Amino acid sequence: MIALSQATIYGLAGLAVFGLGLMGVLGAAERLRRLIALNLCAAGAGMVLIAAAWRSPPAVPDPVPHALVITGIVVMVSATAVALALIRRLHSLETDTDD
Amino acid sequence: MTDVMPDPLTLAILLPLFGAIAAFLLPRAAPAIGLGAVVATAAAIAVLGHLVVQAGTIFVPLGGWGAPLGIELRADGLALAMLGLTALIALGVGLGALAAFAGETEVGGQPMARQRAFFWPLCLLLLTGMNGVYLSNDLFNLYVMLEVISLAAVGLAVLGGTVAALRAGLAYMYASLLGALMMLLGVGFVYLQTGRLDLAGLAGAPDSAALSAAFGLMLVGLALKTALFPLHFWLPEAHANATAPASALLSALVVKAGLYILLRLAEAGPFPGEAILTLMGVLGTGAVLWGGVQALRAERLKLLVAWSTVAQMGLIFVALARAGLEGLSDSWRAAALLILAHAVAKAGMFLAAGRIKDVIGHDRISELDRSAVRPALAQLAFALAAISLIGLPPSLGFIGKWSLMEGAMMAGNWHWVAVTMAGTLLSVAYFTRALTGFLRFDRVRAPLDEHRGWALADAPPVVLAGLAVGLGLAAGPILAVLDLGTPFGAIP
Amino acid sequence: MTVLLAFDLLLAASIVGLAAATLLMRDAFAMIVAFIVFGMLLALGWARLVAPDVALAEVAIGAGLSGALLLRTLAHLRGGGLSAQGGASVSAPTNGATQGINALLAGLATCALGLAYLGAPQNVPGLEAHVTDAMPESGVTHPVTAVLLNFRAYDTLMEVVVLLAAVIVVWQVERGLAETPAPALGTVYQGFARVALPVAVIAGGYLLWIGAEAPGGAFQAGAVLGAVAVLGLLSRHVRPAPAHRPLARGTFVAGTAIFALVALGVSGAGRETFEYPPAHAKTLILLIEAMVTVSIAATLAALFHGREPVTVATGKETT
Numbered sequence: 001m002i003a004l005s006q007a008t009i010y011g012l013a014g015l016a017v018f019g020l021g022l023m024g025v026l027g028a029a030e031r032l033r034r035l036i037a038l039n040l041c042a043a044g045a046g047m048v049l050i051a052a053a054w055r056s057p058p059a060v061p062d063p064v065p066h067a068l069v070i071t072g073i074v075v076m077v078s079a080t081a082v083a084l085a086l087i088r089r090l091h092s093l094e095t096d097t098d099d
Numbered sequence: 100m101t102d103v104m105p106d107p108l109t110l111a112i113l114l115p116l117f118g119a120i121a122a123f124l125l126p127r128a129a130p131a132i133g134l135g136a137v138v139a140t141a142a143a144i145a146v147l148g149h150l151v152v153q154a155g156t157i158f159v160p161l162g163g164w165g166a167p168l169g170i171e172l173r174a175d176g177l178a179l180a181m182l183g184l185t186a187l188i189a190l191g192v193g194l195g196a197l198a199a200f201a202g203e204t205e206v207g208g209q210p211m212a213r214q215r216a217f218f219w220p221l222c223l224l225l226l227t228g229m230n231g232v233y234l235s236n237d238l239f240n241l242y243v244m245l246e247v248i249s250l251a252a253v254g255l256a257v258l259g260g261t262v263a264a265l266r267a268g269l270a271y272m273y274a275s276l277l278g279a280l281m282m283l284l285g286v287g288f289v290y291l292q293t294g295r296l297d298l299a300g301l302a303g304a305p306d307s308a309a310l311s312a313a314f315g316l317m318l319v320g321l322a323l324k325t326a327l328f329p330l331h332f333w334l335p336e337a338h339a340n341a342t343a344p345a346s347a348l349l350s351a352l353v354v355k356a357g358l359y360i361l362l363r364l365a366e367a368g369p370f371p372g373e374a375i376l377t378l379m380g381v382l383g384t385g386a387v388l389w390g391g392v393q394a395l396r397a398e399r400l401k402l403l404v405a406w407s408t409v410a411q412m413g414l415i416f417v418a419l420a421r422a423g424l425e426g427l428s429d430s431w432r433a434a435a436l437l438i439l440a441h442a443v444a445k446a447g448m449f450l451a452a453g454r455i456k457d458v459i460g461h462d463r464i465s466e467l468d469r470s471a472v473r474p475a476l477a478q479l480a481f482a483l484a485a486i487s488l489i490g491l492p493p494s495l496g497f498i499g500k501w502s503l504m505e506g507a508m509m510a511g512n513w514h515w516v517a518v519t520m521a522g523t524l525l526s527v528a529y530f531t532r533a534l535t536g537f538l539r540f541d542r543v544r545a546p547l548d549e550h551r552g553w554a555l556a557d558a559p560p561v562v563l564a565g566l567a568v569g570l571g572l573a574a575g576p577i578l579a580v581l582d583l584g585t586p587f588g589a590i591p
Numbered sequence: 592m593t594v595l596l597a598f599d600l601l602l603a604a605s606i607v608g609l610a611a612a613t614l615l616m617r618d619a620f621a622m623i624v625a626f627i628v629f630g631m632l633l634a635l636g637w638a639r640l641v642a643p644d645v646a647l648a649e650v651a652i653g654a655g656l657s658g659a660l661l662l663r664t665l666a667h668l669r670g671g672g673l674s675a676q677g678g679a680s681v682s683a684p685t686n687g688a689t690q691g692i693n694a695l696l697a698g699l700a701t702c703a704l705g706l707a708y709l710g711a712p713q714n715v716p717g718l719e720a721h722v723t724d725a726m727p728e729s730g731v732t733h734p735v736t737a738v739l740l741n742f743r744a745y746d747t748l749m750e751v752v753v754l755l756a757a758v759i760v761v762w763q764v765e766r767g768l769a770e771t772p773a774p775a776l777g778t779v780y781q782g783f784a785r786v787a788l789p790v791a792v793i794a795g796g797y798l799l800w801i802g803a804e805a806p807g808g809a810f811q812a813g814a815v816l817g818a819v820a821v822l823g824l825l826s827r828h829v830r831p832a833p834a835h836r837p838l839a840r841g842t843f844v845a846g847t848a849i850f851a852l853v854a855l856g857v858s859g860a861g862r863e864t865f866e867y868p869p870a871h872a873k874t875l876i877l878l879i880e881a882m883v884t885v886s887i888a889a890t891l892a893a894l895f896h897g898r899e900p901v902t903v904a905t906g907k908e909t910t
Contacts, residue, residue, distance in 0.1 A: 018284055025273065025277055034273055038273065041284075045283045045284040045287055048291070049286075049287045049290065052290050062294075064296075065287075065290060075246045078246075082253060086257065090266060090269065093265065
C-alpha cells in the first residue's frame with residue numbers, strides 16, 4: 001500500500017488535471033475552450049513538478065522545480081496571449097468578410 | 100573553454116538574439132541588421148567548428164556551476180553540422196526574403212512593409228531557439244527552447260495575415276503547445292525518477308515505469324511537433340499558407356528541432372525498446388504513403404511541397420526505426436544525413452515555389468503550363484531540389500537514402516527497403532506533376548511575356564537547391580563532421 | 592495531521608473538480624471565471640506544498656493575468672460588452688466522433704500515467720543538496736531566486752525571450768488604434784484605481800527587493816507592476832499612441848538585452864558566461880531583476896492591450 005503523502009495527493013490531482021486538459025484539447029470545438037484546456041495541461045504538469053519537489057517536513061522542498069514551474073507559468077501566459085491575439089484577429093476578419 | 104571569450108557556443112545562441120532585439124528596435128533597418136546577425140552567427144559557428152575539430156565534444160558549464168545544478172551547453176559533430184546547416188539556410192532564406200517582401204501585398208493580407216519589418220525579429224528569434232536546441236544538454240532547457248521556437252514559428256506562419264494563414268497558424272499553435280506541454284510533463288516524470296534534468300542523468304538511470312512514462316510523453320509530444328503521421332494534421336495548411344520565406348524556414352528547420360531532440364534522447368537514454376522503434380517505423384511508413392498520396396492530389400504547388408514534407412519526415416522516422424544492424428547506434432547517421440538533405444532541399448524548394456507564385460501570379464498546378472511568363476531559374480531550382488528529395492545521385496538526398504537502404508539491407512530488413520522504394524516512386528510521381536507543368540510550352544496561348552531579367556531573387560533558391568545536389572559530393576567530409584565527438588558512442 | 596490530510600484531499604478534489612467544471616461550462620464567461628477560480632485554488636495547493644513563490648506567480652500571472660487576457664478577448668468576441676450573449680462565434684467546425692475517440696484515448700493515457708506515477712519512488716533526492724552547497728556563492732539568500740537568476744539563469748533569460756517573442760507576434764498580428772480595451776472602468780473604479788496604483792507600485796518594488804531573501808522576485812513584481820499598467824489602460828490614464836512605440840519597444844527588450852549583456856560581459860578571465868564574480872553577484876542580480884521586472888510589466892500590459900498602436904489608413908483595419 002502506498003503511503004498517502006501530500007505529494008502523492010497533489011501529484012495524482014495534477015495528472016488528473018493534465019488528463020482533463022488533454023481531453024479538452026482533443027474534444028472541445030471552441031477556440032477559447034481549447035486554449036483553456038491547454039492551460040489546464042500546463043497547470044497539471046506544474047502540479048506534478050511541485051509534488052516532485054515536496055519533502056516530508058521538517059525537510060524543506062527542492063527549490064529547482066519551483067523555479068521551473070515559475071518559468072513554465074510565464075511561458076504559458078506568453079503563449080496564451082499569442083493564441084488570444086490570433087483568435088481576436090481571426091474573429092475580426094471572419095465577421096468582416098462573412099467567411 | 101576559458102581561453103576564448105566569450106565562448107562561441109553562447110555566442111551562437113546570443114548573437115541572433117541581439118540581432119532580433121536590434122531588428123525589432125529599428126524596423127526600417129531590419130533586413131540589414133538581420134543579415135548582419137546571421138553572418139556574425141555563422142562566424143561564431145566557424146570558430147566553434149574549429150574547436151570541435153580539435154577537441155571533439157565541448158562542454159560549457161554556464162555560470163560555472165556545471166551539471167546537474169547548472170545548465171551545460173554541449174557541442175559535438177552532430178550539433179556542429181546542424182548549426183552550420185541552419186546558418187546556411189537562414190542566410191539563403193534571408194536573402195530570398197529581401198526580394199519576397201519587396202512585391203505587392205496580397206489581397207486581404209498584411210502590408211508588405213510590416214511583413215518585412217516583422218520577418219527579421221521572428222526569424223532571428225527562431226535561429227536563437229534552433230541553435231539553443233542543438234547545443235542544449237538539459238531537458239527543461241530543451242522545453243523552453245521549444246517554446247521560443249514555437250512562438251517565433253507561429254509568428255512566421257501568420258506573417259501573411261490572410262484568414263487561411265491565421266486559421267492554420269492557430270491550429271499549429273495548439274498542436275505545438277500541446278507537444279511542448281507533453282514534453283514538460285515528461286520532464287516532470289524524469290525528475291520524479293532521477294532527480295536530475297541534464298541528459299547525462301538519463302544515461303545511468305535504470306529502467307522504470309516513471310521513465311517509460313516520461314519517454315512515452317516526450318515521444319508523442321515531439322512526434323506531434325515533428326508532424327509524424329497521424330499527428331501531421333496541422334502541417335500542410337500551416338506550411339502551405341505561410342509566405343514563401345516563412346514556409347522555407349518552417350519546413351526546413353522548425354520540424355527538425357523535434358527530430359533532433361529525439362536523436363539526443365535516444366543517444367542519452369535507455370531508449371524505448373524494439374517495439375517502440377518498430378512503431379515509429381510503421382508510423383513513418385504511414386507518413387511516406389499518406390503524404391505521397393496527398394501530394395499527388397494537391398492542387399496547389401505549395402501544398403504539394405508541404406505534403407512532401409510529411410512524407411519526407413516519415414522517411415526519416417523509417418531511418419530511425421532500423422537502418423542498421425545495431426538499431427539506433429547504427430542508424431542515426433542515415434537519419435542525420437536525411438535531416439540535413441531535406442533541410443537544404445526543402446528551403447530551396449519553398450523559396451522556388453514562392454518565386455514561381457510571385458512571377459506567375461498563382462500556384463495552381465494544373466495551370467502552371469498556361470503561364471505566359473517563365474520563371475526559368477526558379478523552375479530550375481525547384482527541379483534541382485526535387486532531384487535531392489527524390490534521392491537521385493549525386494545529391495545529398497541520395498547519400499541519405501542510400502545509407503538508409505544499405506543499413507536496412509545489411510540488417511536484412513527488406514520491408515524498410517520496400518518502404519523507401521515506394522516513397523521514392525511516389526516522390527517521382529508527385530514532383531513530376533509540377534515538373535511537367537514547367538516543361539510543356541505547347542499550351543501557352545499568349546505570346547511569352549517579356550523576359551524580366553535574372554533577378555537577384557532567383558539566386559537564393561538556385562544556390563540552396565544546387566547545394567542540396569552538390570553537397571552529395573561532399574558526403575565524406577559531412578560524415579566525418581557528424582562523427583566528431585562520436586555521438587552515440589564509438590563507431591560500430 | 593489527519594485533519595490537514597483531509598483538507599489536502601478536499602482541496603485536491605476541488606482542484607480537479609473545478610478543472611472539469613471549467614471544461615463543462617456552457618457559457619464562455621462562466622468558463623473563464625471557473626478557470627480563474629481554479630487558478631486560485633491551485634495556488635492554495637501550491638502553498639500547501641510549501642511553494643510560496645510558485646503560488647504567488649500563479650495568482651498574479653497564471654490566474655490573474657491569463658484571466659484578464661481571456662476576459663478581454665471574450666469582450667472583443669462579443670462585440671465590446673461581456674454581458675451580451677450572442678454574436679460570439681467561438682466554435683469551429685469539427686467532427687464529433689473523432690473527438691469522442693480522442694477524448695477516450697486521452698483518458699486511457701492519463702490512467703496509464705497515474706499508474707506510472709504511483710510506481711515512481713517517493714522522495715528521490717533532487718538537486719536540493721547541490722543548491723544548499725552553492726547558495727553561499729549565489730549572491731542571494733532565497734533558494735528559488737538563486738536557481739532562477741544564477742544556477743539556471745540561462746533558462747530564465749530564454750523565458751524572458753519567450754515573453755519578447757510573444758509581444759512581437761501579438762504586435763504583428765493585431766494593429767490599429769482602438770479605444771482602450773472594453774470594458775472600461777466605471778467612475779467608482781476610476782477612484783479605486785487612483786488609490787490602488789501607487790500602492791501597487793510600492794508593492795511591486797517591495798516584491799522585487801525582497802526576492803533576494805524571501806519569496807518574491809522579478810516575475811511576481813513584474814506581474815504586479817503589469818497589473819498597475821493594465822489598470823492604467825482600463826482607467827484611461829494610459830492611452831497607447833503611435834508616438835509611444837519606440838519607447839515601448841525599448842522597454843520590451845531592455846530586460847532581455849541587459850540580461851544577455853551581463854551574461855556575456857562577466858565571461859572571460861577564467862569565468863564562463865553567466866558566471867557572476869561572487870563579489871558583485873548580488874548587485875548584478877538586482878540589476879538584471881530590476882530591468883527584467885520593468886520589461887515584464889511593460890510586456891504584460893502590452894499583451895493585455897493586444898495591438899500595436901499604429902494609425903491605419905483604411906477603416907477596415909481598425910476592427
